[in-house]
Amino acid sequence: MIEKREETIRKWFHMWLTKNSSVINEIFADSAVYTESWGPEYHGAEKIKLWFDEWNTRGSVMQWDIHQFFHKENQTVVQWYFRYQMCGEEANAFDGMSLITWDSDGRIISLQEFGCNAHRYDPYASGSQPQFEATETLWF
DSSP: OHHHHHHHHHHHHHHHHHTOOTTHHHHEEEEEEEEOTTSOEEESHHHHHHHHHHHHHHEEEEEEEEEEEEEETTEEEEEEEEEEEETTSOOEEEEEEEEEEEOTTSOEEEEEEEEEESOOOOTTTTSSSOOOOOOOOOOO
8 A cells, every 4th residue: 555655756856857747636626625835736636637737738748756655544745856847947846745645555545745945044143143145035
């Protein structure tokens, strides 16, 4: 069962690299809910497919690497690195985790993303007063 879950997650990530949504109904339950780290939420496999297909007209996933999995009962957490580029913009990347809940058929019923800026620094490196970088805050 654990191997099948990990294979399903790998398939989902690979779909983004190939822009091929043909197996979304194998991965997501009809009533699945997908929550992005910055707020949008998609209800149902058909809405997830709509979002996937539409997003891929505006951007490209360049890299989506899995670092590790954690499993407990009907849930999996996957830690990953994500690099993408929206049309006409510079590439961007972030680290993240997804909390996935599985139904009894082995399909995703819930997926919540959590993001973390890939660019990190110590604001106290120069002393006791924090020095924050003047960079754009990412949306997650």
